[in-house]
Amino acid sequence: MKRLTNFGPVPGTPRAMNVAGVMSGTSADGVDVAVCRIRPGRGAGATPVVKVLEHRGFRYPKKLREAVLAAAGAQQANSSSVPELARLGWRLGSFYAECVEKTATDAGLKLDLVSMHGQTIYHQAMAEKYLGEPVRCTWQIGEPSLVAERLRVPVVSDLRPADMAAGGQGAPLVPMFDYCVLRHATRNRVLLNLGGIANLTAVPAGASLAKVLAFDTGPASMLIDQFMQSLYGKPYDRNGAAAARGQVLGEVVDQLAAKAYFAAAPPKSCGREEFGAAFTQEMIALFKDKGAGPDDIIATATALTVRTIVDAYARYCWPHLGQMAPLAKATELIVAGGGSRNRTLMKWLTSQLDTLGVSVRTIDEFGIASEAKEAAAFALLGWLSWHGLPGNVPAATGAGRSVILGRLTLC
Numbered sequence: 108m109k110r111l112t113n114f115g116p117v118p119g120t121p122r123a124m125n126v127a128g129v130m131s132g133t134s135a136d137g138v139d140v141a142v143c144r145i146r147p148g149r150g151a152g153a154t155p156v157v158k159v160l161e162h163r164g165f166r167y168p169k170k171l172r173e174a175v176l177a178a179a180g181a182q183q184a185n186s187s188s189v190p191e192l193a194r195l196g197w198r199l200g201s202f203y204a205e206c207v208e209k210t211a212t213d214a215g216l217k218l219d220l221v222s223m224h225g226q227t228i229y230h231q232a233m234a235e236k237y238l239g240e241p242v243r244c245t246w247q248i249g250e251p252s253l254v255a256e257r258l259r260v261p262v263v264s265d266l267r268p269a270d271m272a273a274g275g276q277g278a279p280l281v282p283m284f285d286y287c288v289l290r291h292a293t294r295n296r297v298l299l300n301l302g303g304i305a306n307l308t309a310v311p312a313g314a315s316l317a318k319v320l321a322f323d324t325g326p327a328s329m330l331i332d333q334f335m336q337s338l339y340g341k342p343y344d345r346n347g348a349a350a351a352r353g354q355v356l357g358e359v360v361d362q363l364a365a366k367a368y369f370a371a372a373p374p375k376s377c378g379r380e381e382f383g384a385a386f387t388q389e390m391i392a393l394f395k396d397k398g399a400g401p402d403d404i405i406a407t408a409t410a411l412t413v414r415t416i417v418d419a420y421a422r423y424c425w426p427h428l429g430q431m432a433p434l435a436k437a438t439e440l441i442v443a444g445g446g447s448r449n450r451t452l453m454k455w456l457t458s459q460l461d462t463l464g465v466s467v468r469t470i471d472e473f474g475i476a477s478e479a480k481e482a483a484a485f486a487l488l489g490w491l492s493w494h495g496l497p498g499n500v501p502a503a504t505g506a507g508r509s510v511i512l513g514r515l516t517l518c
């Protein structure tokens with residue numbers, strides 16, 4: 108990888124480090140910690156090598172999850188006061204510290220660096236007029252000083268704003284990991300993450316970083332989880348059982364799949380702002396007088412997720428990868444994220460993509476647990492920042508240039 112600057116926190120040659128990546132995504136289900144050994148690649152132009160040494164997932168305690176969802180405006184417009192937001196940021200910081208400490212201690216691993224995403228409570232990729240000026244912004248909370256103090260290691264945090272300041276959407280940031288760790292010399296690879304939101308990265312065979320395409324396709328677990336919560340009082344559709352029992356309402360899927368976000372060309376990113384409570388309400392209105400039961404609603408939400416991923420693949424990835432119609436199995440789609448545990452979703456996705464000549468695999472087959480991938484990706488981003496190396500992929504975020512991401516908290 109080309110070295111763009113030498114004014115990183117530790118100028119000099121990149122070195123091998125144990126980095127804990129900490130991810131807490133839009134599902135607000137909890138925190139994933141992946142401790143990775145990251146070392147520079149060997150040879151000119153080589154990208155870093157990442158090995159996941161340990162991974163653990165921690166669910167947010169119920170009250171903490173409720174506070175996160177309230178702050179992120181999951182039920183309605185943000186209802187948390189400024190003191191509540193400030194307290195929540197510190198409470199999350201102490202929770203992250205505990206999660207990282209447990210993971211490292213239990214595995215007997217010494218850490219050199221922590222790189223944490225924080226919890227997004229607001230993300231607005233598109234400019235809106237505010238106080239007379241167009242404003243875009245993003246806000247992740249979780250006080251890094253508490254992590255640095257508890258672990259006594261430096262912490263990289265707030266990895267999204269630098270990309271946004273450079274004109275990007277601040278998302279997706281996982282493509283750098285996809286490119287470094289999962290690209291293949293002779294196979295097209297599409298890396299799909301099924302978190303609250305579904306996002307994909309298309310890496311053509313043997314491509315350079317400039318040829319990486321990545322964007323958010325739309326909702327994944329977020330929509331299904333919201334319906335499971337309101338219809339069954341459960342946080343998610345375990346193994347896709349409810350969706351498997353239900354009947355998909357094709358008309359509802361068609362109507363929603365026609366929405367502007369899905370057809371818009373990348374770069375694009377989305378979150379709870381687009382597919383949160385308001386979208387769920389709109390969807391509920393479409394079920395009126397159709398006699399749909401709870402399982403049918405879950406099945407339809409699952410089918411919409413699958414449909415929008417497959418549409419996104421056909422519209423934007425297929426042409427990008429240069430794949431010709433009957434070329435069987437020329438592309439591998441590798442799924443990560445909690446949604447990969449939803450068997451119904453995976454079954455429908457596999458069968459629909461099969462007709463397009465795409466074979467579906469999960470990231471677990473590559474030695475990385477599905478839940479660990481994004482945390483490992485943030486570990487890599489922190490490692491890059493520590494060495495003064497850029498972590499965004501401008502082709503994916505729309506940024507005007509490659510930038511060093513994040514803020515550093517020293518201990």
Ligand SMILES: Nc1ncnc2c1ncn2[C@@H]1O[C@H](COP(=O)(O)OP(=O)(O)O)[C@@H](O)[C@H]1O
Nearest residue numbers: 132133134302303328343345346444445446448
């Ligand atoms: N066994 C399972 N069956 C079905 N869905 C699951 C299962 N395990 C996790 N999930 C889904 O994955 C989501 C969490 O995925 P995750 O990758 O952590 O997303 P995020 O990055 O948005 O937090 C859960 O909210 C749930 O919808």
Ligand SMILES: [Mg+2]
Nearest residue numbers: 132134136137
């Ligand atoms: Mg999660």
